[in-house]
């Protein structure tokens with residue numbers, strides 16, 4: 046046997062392989078697999094203990110992917126469009142766990158639109174990823190609600206209804222963390238995912254994730270080629286973990302920093318234009334302008350670290366509810382007596 | 391004229407939302423203060439203000455808690471329904487009406503009438519701002535005069551309605567006195583109905599089923615509550631929140647050991663409850679028919695992936711919006727086999743607040759022990775009406791969290807798998823994410839076909855084996871589900887009922903000479919005794935509150951060989967079931983036999 050090089054390990058002593066799970070059953074080249082890889086990379090880099098993560102999903106090709114990343118984490122593959130409610134319940138039951146919600150554009154923008162909207166209003170701490178391909182992959186290529194009107198199907202038909210921009214909607218709903226990325230751009234997606242993990246609130250990421258089988262043809266606005274040609278971003282993100290010392294070469298005014306709840310930082314190096322994601326008006330106008338030009342804006346679009354999370358506004362104990370025992374939960378002897386007395390006639 | 395003491399019903403008709411509810415409650419409470427086990431039913435419309443509402447208070451020597459079909463005293467104080475109210479009253483009924491309305495005298499023919507100029511008398515209330523509300527108290531005074539209810543009892547009733555607000559109590563009392571004085575000055579008693587203090591209540595309490603169920607949930611250790619408003623279930627979650635804030639101990643930082651979320655709809659409510667149950671917390675959601683319908687798909691997931699949670703269905707009249715403020719037991723078949731695919735949900739069938747408390751508390755043990763959604767089947771009558779019942783009883787058992795795959799358990803078991811039937815009872819060992827840390831523990835819970843180790847599988851054998859195990863697990867629950875209660879009669883005929891139907895049955899049987907054996911079913915799947923009961927009786931009448939005889943159908947399905955013995959009798963008009971209905975049903979059955 047030849048001598049093997051010891052595999053690289055992270056601060057937990059885990060190798061990248063420890064963050065993988067079952068073999069993917071996605072079509073070869075499917076954008077969703079690239080997102081799974083980015084999640085694995087981000088968690089490996091961050092040194093996340095997989096056992097502190099819960100993977101929540103709905104139904105669709107995208108929602109199947111939790112089976113293909115973080116094999117040490119438990120997960121719940123729920124019903125179509127209902128991931129947000131299952132994730133909210135699981136989150137409230139155990140604040141120690143970090144939920145990653147994976148959904149599709151069908152799952153979130155159609156059947157689950159109500160839950161998507163109310164999840165944002167509620168602002169639980171979790172990462173919410175929509176793997177957006179403009180089609181229903183799993184049911185074989187019907188248009189989804191994020192399909193652009195000018196984007197024909199493989200058979201040359203056009204959607205008859207206006208498309209929904211989930212980032213625009215999330216902004217409108219007051220989401221505290223709104224980002225868009227592309228499954229073909231790990232350099233951008235990985236730091237955004239890391240920032241999302243470090244965020245105490247709902248971190249929403251719309252990831253353009255081409256469906257190679259039903260929506261990667263010429264003319265499609267959700268294809269690899271289209272995103273490469275029309276995707277624009279205003280900054281390069283770098284993620285700096287708490288206590289990490291990284292020197293980035295920069296010129297004055299070139300860098301913006303977002304300090305996240307756990308002390309980590311997302312450093313944004315400005316590209317062509319000024320866009321301050323902390324300013325909602327800037328986020329809105331950037332999104333509008335790019336859309337009008339037929340471009341697809343990616344990157345961290347908006348962040349607001351001040352918004353209180355669901356757990357905070359609920360006055361919920363930091364000690365997870367799942368760890369509370371009978372002595373904590375059942376009222377002491379005598380309390381029922383008092384209640385009975387109050388019901389006496 | 392011989393006096394009729396403590397045996398009458400008073401029916402009060404008023405427009406909804408006019409504040410008459412307070413007056414009605416005061417009359418009811420004053421009777422209770424006299425030691426009478428008075429019962430009150432609130433027949434209210436689906437409306438905030440304006441539509442007719444009726445409140446019926448019954449006093450009976452037996453202290454029965456059912457609504458009588460007829461009444462002896464009527465207060466037709468809703469101009470929109472006075473004609474109908476009078477037409478529906480039997481000759482000889484005592485009528486207290488508003489003489490300011492100038493209703494034709496002929497309308498009162500055959501009645502014992504006490505006309506009261508309520509509008510004119512109301513002008514005697516000094517406080518102009520409160521006059522419209524206080525006006526209702528005038529009829530309280532008239533009724534107190536009529537039935538010889540001591541003013542002291544009225545005052546005490548006011549004190550329970552407005553605790554600690556002496557000034558308000560005074561204002562209300564003086565308004566009531568206006569009616570009382572008018573009646574004593576202007577009327578001589580022409581009817582026999584009167585009251586006398588008695589000791590019908592004893593140590594018992596007055597509570598509605600929703601509040602009792604809410605308290606049961608707190609004693610059961612619920613910590614994640616998700617709900618969406620719907621009559622008649624709302625007050626369950628609302629009472630739960632009210633009580634849990636006060637009586638659940640806070641943590642050392644003063645933070646809550648519970649969370650209540652008002653969800654965006656019932657799909658989300660049950661999703662949150664299931665998510666929390668999956669994560670290892672005791673969770674619940676409460677709803678009524680329309681919400682139960684919406685929960686179908688997610689409950690199927692809960693059944694198939696074996697997630698504990700508790701669902702409260704406070705049934706109302708369907709289908710669709712139906713009669714949303716009236717009572718029925720009409721979700722039985724739907725819930726028993728809720729969701730698509732082959733499912734079977736355990737149902738608890740409480741009949742009174744005591745059971746609402748104990749079964750609600752027990753539901754959390756059942757859900758966790760058997761790793762399944764458990765459905766608590768109440769109804770509007772139980773949930774929203776007040777009942778005199780025994781004090782709520784402290785649970786005698788500790789939490790049973792069932793089989794948890796802790797790290798030690800996984801290490802001990804030769805091969806752990808989320809859905810492995812290690813003990814041969816169909817119940818697997820469940821994990822708690824973040825608590826179970828053993829490297830073999832991680833798995834993905836999925837609603838698609840899965841094998842013993844929770845891996846995706848489309849194998850016909852694996853799928854069938856899994857489904858059979860779950861079915862076996864659910865059937866096995868009977869050992870822990872509330873047993874049916876048998877009340878032996880003369881044994882020729884059998885009678886089966888469940889839930890609030892029990893009150894009418896009990897009352898009907900009390901004054902019958904020859905009574906059937908009566909079995910009150912308290913849960914589904916059925917205990918062996920239920921099958922035996924069918925076997926031991928040639929004919930078994932099943933009385934229930936829905937059109938299709940849903941319990942009768944469930945019984946026929948479970949015991950097809952005995953289905954021919956079942957005689958289904960149903961009432962589905964939405965009013966609380968009367969003892970008379972039961973009497974007539976039994977009467978008709980014995981006539982058939984005699985033929």
Ligand SMILES: Cc1ncc(C[n+]2csc(CCOP(=O)(O)OP(=O)(O)O)c2C)c(N)n1
Nearest residue numbers: 105106107125149150151152180181182183
């Ligand atoms: C209630 C319900 N309706 C319909 C379906 C069928 N269905 C399965 S996946 C899917 C669409 C998935 O699309 P998307 O969320 O975009 O995921 P993708 O496959 O594109 O990743 C539909 C309609 C279902 N599973 N459940």
Ligand code: SF4
Nearest residue numbers: 072075106182256257
């Ligand atoms: S159908 Fe499309 S979305 Fe589904 S796996 Fe294949 S490429 Fe991916």
Ligand SMILES: [Mg+2]
Nearest residue numbers: 149150178180
């Ligand atoms: Mg899709």
